[in-house]
Amino acid sequence: MTSASVPAAELHPFRDSALPLRKRIDDLLGRLTPEERLAMLHQYVPAVPRLGIAAFRTGSEALHGVAWLGEATVFPQAVGLGASWDEALLRRVAEAVSVELRAFHRTRPPAVAPDRGPTSLQAWAPVLNLLRDPRWGRNEEGYSEDPVHTARLGTAYCRGLAGDHPTYLRTAPVLKHFLAYNNEDGRCTTSSGLRPRVLQEYDLAAFRPVVASGAATGAMAAYNLVNGRPCHVSPLIEDELRRWARGTGHELFVVSDAEAPSNLVDPEHYFDDHAEGHAAALKAGIDNFTDHGEDSDTVVGRLREALERGLVSQDDVDAAVRRQLDVRFRLGEFDPELDPYAGIGPDVVNCPEHRELARRAAVESTVLLKNDGLLPLGSARTSRVAVIGPLSDTLCEDWYSGTLPYRATVADGLTAALGDLGGEVVRVEGSDRITLRSRTTGELLGGAAFDVTDWGRAVLTLREADTGRYLCLQEDATLAASTRVIKSWSVRETFHLEPAEDGAVLVRSVFTGRYAAVDPAGGRVTVTAESPEAAERFRREVLRDGTAEARAAAEDADAAVVVLGNHPLINGRETEDRVDTALPAGQEALLRAVAAVRPQTALVVMSSYPYALDWADAHLPAVLWTSHGGQETGHALAAVLLGDAEPAGRLPQTWYRGHDTLPAPLDYDIITAGWTYQYHRAAPLYPFGHGLSYTEFTHRDLRLSETSIDRDGALDATLTLANTGRRAGSEVVQLYVRALDARYRAPRLRLADFTKVRLEPGESRELGFHLPADRFAHWDVATGAFTVDPGAYEIVVARSAEHPVLTAPLTVTGPPPRPRAVIERRVLAADFDEQADSALVDATRTEGDAVTPADPARPAVLSFRRLDLSGAARVEVETAREAVGTGAARLEFRVGDQPVAKIDVPVTGDRYSWTTVVAELSTPLVGVHDLQVTLHGGVRLAAFRFGATDTAG
Template identity: 70%
Template sequence: MGTESVPVVDRLPFRDPALPTRKRIDDLLARLTPDERLAMLHQYSPAVPRLGLGAFRTGTEALHGVAWLGPATVFPQAVGLGATWDEELVRRVAEATSIELRAFHHHRPPPVGTGATSLQAWAPVLNLLRDPRWGRNEEGYSEDPVHTARLGTAFCRGLAGEHHRFLRTAPVLKHFLAYNNENDRCVTSSGLRPRVLQEYDLAAFRPVVASGAVTGAMAAYNLVNGRPCHVTPLIETELRRWTDQELFVVSDAEAPSNLVDPEHYFEDHAESHAAALRAGIDSFTDHGQDSATPVGRLREALDRGLIDQSDVDRAVRRQLKIRFRLGEFDPELDPYATIGPEVVDCPEHRALALRAATESVVLLRNNGLLPLRSRRIALIGPLADAVCEDWYSGTLPYEVSVADGLGVAVVDGSDRVALRSRTSGELLGKTAFDVHDWGDGVLTLRSAETGRYLSLHDTSLAADQELIKSWEVRETFRLVPAGDSVLLQNVLTGRYAVVDPVTGRVGVTAETADAAEHWERELLRDGTAEALAAAASADVAVVVLGNHPLIHGRETEDREGIALPSSQDALLRAVAGVREDTVLVVMSSYPYAVDWADEHLPAVVWTSHGGQETGTALAAVLLGEADPGGRLPQTWYRGGDALPHPLDYDVIKAGWTYQYHRAAPLYPFGHGLSYAEFAFRDLVLSSGTLTPNSAVDVSVTLANTGTRAGSEVVQLYVRALNARYEAPLVRLADFRKVALAPGEVRVLHFRVATGQLAHWDVATGAFTTDPGDYELLVARSAQDVVLTAPLTVAGPAPVPRDGADRRLLAVDFDDHDGATITDATRASGDAITPAGAAATLCFRTVDLCGAVSVDVEVACATSDPGGRVEFWSGSAPLAEIPVPATGDRYSWTTVTAALPAPLEGVHDLRVVLHGDVRLAAFTFTTAG
């Protein structure tokens, strides 16, 4: 065929695969009109037929399998993948997910008008599991940044593929940054002092981005230090600085609109969208498929001069780069274009789902009861015959429950009741219901005849839902006692059921209990009594308890505590009272305080919601057909251990995670038992001394000394001794999962570099490894240390902080009391303000020699007679500076005060803020 018959558009330079991608993007961008470029900033980028461009949509959820597109292989929740501690396994899970996503992209039609299924995969989630009460705990890998980064990198490599030019899918990291609470998430601020920012939250993202396996990131809903993440300068100053690859940064859903309402951070949407674009947001996920509204706001921003064409073009270039790498413009060269529909839930992926589910099971306690040797098992509990989907699960192609895996009957422990209206005399739903209590009085009611959930439809009720999986959960209720009757209240709306006295129809419309219908509750089956009878007639009881992923702890809702639901706890204790050999299986998205079970039961097991093969995996572990290969990815705290406030993101001062929590946990980070027996020996270091920018080679011998095969996770921790800063108790430096046959011995090799011992030095604004004494620890968990070796870092001693004629940022404190970190301006900078009446900042070993005065950079929106900043050296006052009203929280002024006498030497400085004062920085000046 001659070239004259080839469509003109196919001969344009951007269609030429021989040209460098940069030149192809330049050519295509130049051919797009300004309006076409602007339209590409929305999540739903429209087609441009005249250039042969198809529609493009950002984002397909792919956290533990392809989600929301129909049946696809469902792997364990991310926290379960974290429990595997197996990078290669996690990479293979992501690879399978990306292969299936390719199949959906090529062969499964998406919803009308949305364009092809996006090959931009919104995964993995790198947010650290700081607080086990986080509603989205299931989405993260770990409370530790090293562990999270390693698994996150593996997942990204699996999604992206190995081709040098083309991506299988384009991984997008979620959610940047410091996002670990759901309640009021769009208006709460995560306060990050520099050490926490650099050593903890950024540390989970930095290695993943630096690996080159990442193509983008999603900004988080929350604020950091008073500034919304969608306008944080950290996108440019940190995230994009870690790589020479372009990152395509997307917004979270509706977050651009949130900048005005509910956050009220900007006056209008044109201003807010312009700020987000300038801060580095390249794609606006807002208003669903309605692109007119967000694009209109951006057009207004252009017209007002808040952004210019180069800002738009920069974002469009980043999108086009991804599209080229995904093979959109070179289908004949794309190595992944031939993936067929048969890969979805194929036998290989089913086997991988089973392996992942098995490797994620954690044996928390075992006095010898496991593995089970008896087949007379009483299987009890609300999750014994259930496989749950979470919000980001794919649709289960099939499901294997624990009952299916063990091949035994189930007693779920639920009461069966009939609810009869006192007005009409009719049964609610004309059926009996099995009542499951999920804690705090929140119930689900399932028809005894059909097994379907009672659900709210507008104001009517019907027992017609096979699955609880919707953004607004309409299947939860309360049975509120009212004398000798009960009231039926829907949890979502808070309204009560009423019965029309004429028609007998039930509507959920009553705003108050006084107007509600009274129902007679008739107990048809005592679930606990049935469970006790089953336990008494068996050799062993297996009680499966935990959470439903969409009830109590989910996106938009944090848990209030970590205790098991009281009804579940009561069921467990009752069963254990009649059957001493009772195994507790916790199936959950997060940790529980199971102190009683640990003290009284012979065995405790945990699994996340493990996907389609949950029951097969658990049965294999319980029966000893597989070794429990999982280890905890986060600390399980004790029930009596008061946890810090959910919004206290200062892991150092609050005492979060194994690094800083000083009370003994119930089960530590990294904990997990095996049926095999392992011995550690011969910890050898190539040198006992490190110098700056050097490394030490570490070897340790692991032996399987038992009679059966198993796996161990060798965990290498570091610890600073006699540190001048508040150092972690221990900190994970490396890990390796090793499977050994009986009698097998293996020597494992690690390398520990000086930087792995570093902390963020607020005095220098950089990572620093202090000279001094350290320890390397080989451990089975953060608290089960088996071998230690001393290590010395050589080098000059740290010098005092230079504080004379040098601007010191208020946020660079060594310690604080009552301080809140907030934004200095809408665009950049941090400031300190009191959380209450006063705040104290501590700056240790500051050299103030020759200082005669101090300048403070302050703001105070309104006149505050008590507003002042005080400086102290130990107990000696240095200066007291009244702060004038500046008219606005972002209007800054500098106030100077003379010191009583010139200062000499090094001081431990205290800065005390009183009143509605904001302090950005201060400078001690000398006479010169």
């Protein structure tokens, strides 16, 4: 093509692919007007026709398949992929997802905004939030409760999304959600309290390696607050995320979560107006605002106002635009003739290779929790198999899954597999079939019979027997069986059937809380009654006893497979946490009834999160778990149940016992609360890393290249793994470290490395692990840095966090840690060693943490260990107190059993108005001591300083 035939807009230097990327970005940025740059800060970026620049949109969901754009290959949920412990597999899955996203980008119009450009190639995945609490409604979206495991799989998924080209990205992966986001109830107003050790060793540790590797191109800020400050204005975006990325050659493009910038004003009330809130987010590092849907004018107007008021500068705007342009250039937008991925077409979507990969992923993520010899099902048990349960013959989509192109259910998979062997599958859902007849009109609700499924907490779905469609609350408050697949943000297909007098039932919508009522004149049923008294009484007639039918099928079978679990959009989902880990009562009763007549019963739990399976573990011969595994779930599970494939998964999180009282959902201090395998003391039902095999493995000959290293050293650990069984199989070799006699509250174990190995019968392999000393590091609050203490450690090879098989001692050498120097040094209150009843809060809106009592009526206690207090004669405290509250506000300092200072805290009038108060110690101090600081009332403490002389001004 000659220059004469090239449009003038294409002759600008930013079109020259031979120029360095930075120069191209500089050129394009310089050609954009200030207003055009401002417009680029909203999710829907308009085209710039005069420069030949197309419209751009941030964000396509790609968690375990392309979502929301139509039929696409659906892989297992992220928690299921996490159970595979297989980095190579996750990379392949992400490659498939990114290829399909490229196909949608090229051939399909955008799903939401037809006039706002093609489908986005910015992939909002993976989710790196740690699965601290198994009750989290979005548990299905994360990989693991462990940061090393999560970071490794997250890096692999990012690399698969991005591709291997040195210049161009296949898609641009964005990490979700920064930071410490693990609860749905009140997610936009609750604060995750992160003491420095938890922040550095746990929550940041999942993100840090992924960003530092260069695998990720962006991140999304989380809805919640951290230490009282919204994540969208957190200094951690610049101080941590972008600092880690500096060595990669590219800055992270940070996007907001949906509507979160507006949340800064309402409901968080953190800023007085939206211009101020949006300005603060931009200055904190948010580059693009996903807010107000397609309405760019509102968001851009707020940012324009912020610019006019001097709350942000043009440089702030330009920095954000630069980061966006960096990603757009790397995605090949300005070099279509050089983009190696531009030719990907629609034939890749749900292609045979991707279907086979989906099946493999489902197999690799299936976890055998218990097996007393029932599995794999042999020929004596497969002549007639009863497949029972609400999930036995259906597959569910979750909010971030694609539209299933087909559904291979467990019953389908077993039917296909056993058909060639002359076996028979009997399908029994186990649900009651009922009618609900109005006592006012005598008419049947919906004019039909319904199959009822219990999803827990008395939440039911009613599926019309003839059509298979779910009863749904319509927009006009009527009821109709209209839903084929439950997948909408507002779930209108769930109901309570509440008992009333004389055996009647009331029909109550879970979505609105209102009851069904009948117009006595016309007989029209609407869900409009506000109270039980105004509700219609229905007579519930059972046409089919689901439990009796299941029992009969099981009794007449050689074996039973009962498939139980959750629906991803009911009782635990985005915006809703679970209240416990119990199986739905109706499902548990069904399981017990089947097991009573057919001891050869295998339980398959298909769920987005762990359940307390105490009864099943005690009474059944076999228990398996799979996440909602996508379109190939049934084929994969049939292969595992029949022994055509190995159950190759291992648990990515702890499955607690039902009687084990879990910490409060908002207690993010995993150390004090005792979260995850690292700190939980009670024995779990199934531990992190647990998973059985159909073959046997032997671990032997653990050897360390060094038995002693210094704090900057490293060692190699080797061992031999042998398959001593009669079948090929996979083992996940897990390497943990443990600090012995630590001066801090150390984890019971901490995962340091892992590898997944497949061996043939009789095969053995030597495995090697390289362990730098930083694998033994902890965050030292005294120095504000990671440190490796000298002392005794153990290297532990394990099959799970509760199943060690080999150990080796290790000594780290070096001088002993010095006492914390505090004289004439500012000690942050948040840098405590231990705490009780405290809450971490923001010292200012832009930076710093402080500590306050979690409940002003109950004092908070902070403990600081091994302080060198020699010569201390006074103490200065930095405090704030918003108003006169519940009694006196004071601080008490105690060394050992001796009180040394009491300080009354004055009212400063505002939580961000800080004052310094000085108090003489009751006695001069000498030597090294432990210090206890007690906070009473509404006091906020940012820091304290011990002085050696009485010279305060």
